[in-house]
Amino acid sequence: MDLQYPLELAGTFVFAISGALAVRDREHDLFGAGFTGFITAIGGGSLRDILLGSYPLVWIGDVHVLYAIFGGILAAFFFQRFLLKLRKTMFLFDTLGIGFFTVLGVEKALSLGVSVEIAAIMGMFSAVMGGVLRDTLTNEIPILFRKEIYASACLTGAILYLVLNHFGLERDYNLLISMSVVISIRMIAVKYKLSLPSLD
């Protein structure tokens, strides 16, 4: 059974929710919240595909991806109180999302014939750039630049996928292992407030 497509839709759905709820504390109207959810959900994959010149973009070519986004935005509107109580659940979904999109981004880049270095970068971009765009639009410091390990977890997972792929590990195992590594690094980093050193 192929889990990739339903997982991709689920990841898109969750990213749209997290984007729409991100603007909650500010003076944004419902439309602004929906717009932010939209940008968050499409940002990473769109940037990856524009950089690689791969058309049509996923959400433009596949209306189901669009419905997943609209569904996420509507869920954010109708269940905001419930979802915000579930902050830990939302964090879990977001973390699942970046884990999955990292690996998906690497695979898509490889399928377009780029070098492994580019594939690793594209995996990370797919996962984090939606959030970076969201934060830039809402005048926040991009999540990338905040304390806990975030994008570096994605880059680590992307590189691991490429290494295991190089050594011939079967795709399904590789996908599972690399995703789990992204997710584990991120969760441990947040739980123990781990961060990389900074330039002093």
Next chain:
Amino acid sequence: MDLQYPLELAGTFVFAISGALAVRDREHDLFGAGFTGFITAIGGGSLRDILLGSYPLVWIGDVHVLYAIFGGILAAFFFQRFLLKLRKTMFLFDTLGIGFFTVLGVEKALSLGVSVEIAAIMGMFSAVMGGVLRDTLTNEIPILFRKEIYASACLTGAILYLVLNHFGLERDYNLLISMSVVISIRMIAVKYKLSLPSLD
């Protein structure tokens, strides 16, 4: 007589003026003002065409569009006092601009064979993303996120155009009606300070 092309040039001209004058109160030099006018004028259409993979971009393929932008920037420089007294006139032009670019964006997207959902989004993006880029570059909160109805007026007009188009209304009437709806919503919203509710 075909009004589309002259109207497109006029809309581009007005967007360039509004972008160049937007940075007036800040410590920007003439070049920075011109640059901002340029980004405002090309932003929405460029983003639409990059997302759709439609090349060449309008302002790159048609030097008259470029001249309309330069004309707008020069007008902002030489007639700024006059134009700022005309603030209501400028608001009117900007509103005409978003009305027209919304419908134009929908039509361009449809002509490239995308779904109606994507066409509606592209209509709105064409109209508002130049202003969003302008505000992001100048560290303002994007116009999209401010109080009065703005992008949602464009999305409404885009959807209306698609509905009327679906029911076979002749293009010229449809263009006029849908544009008028965008413009009316925006003007009424500003006059009566109407805004959508926000997530609380």
Next chain:
Amino acid sequence: MDLQYPLELAGTFVFAISGALAVRDREHDLFGAGFTGFITAIGGGSLRDILLGSYPLVWIGDVHVLYAIFGGILAAFFFQRFLLKLRKTMFLFDTLGIGFFTVLGVEKALSLGVSVEIAAIMGMFSAVMGGVLRDTLTNEIPILFRKEIYASACLTGAILYLVLNHFGLERDYNLLISMSVVISIRMIAVKYKLSLPSLD
């Protein structure tokens, strides 16, 4: 002997350093600094090529460009104290960088068959947009909007290159002259704190 390629790699290397060191005073970790260096190095050229629809992007198609970026980021990490003492040297390198990328951007645009107006704009975009993206991501006021002449030096050099090219000046001389003009304008502007007038 063809100096263009080594110079392009050197310019990319220096832009990566300047981007990585730009975030030094803030709460960015090593990864955030590297990410910013990366965006600074690829931003201008990538935007130019995406606007022109020219694929693959330089850093995606040529792994040596990628290595130049990684080298710059590593140099910023290991030699930051030394490099920051060399602030004047860094300024010199950045200025060499914008001079060279301006001319390179003009040439690339011309080779893709665009008009001279577009070629001039693309020369300037190649040189300055990496820095604009860096500043937008880190919530700084873009360098473009700060006091001293910056992007206008690049535009002047780009136009000069096109004029001299029109009158048949041999490419190597033209490249040298136009680069020198960009560099001279920028250095004189910083030394004497020259700026363009602003809209009042």
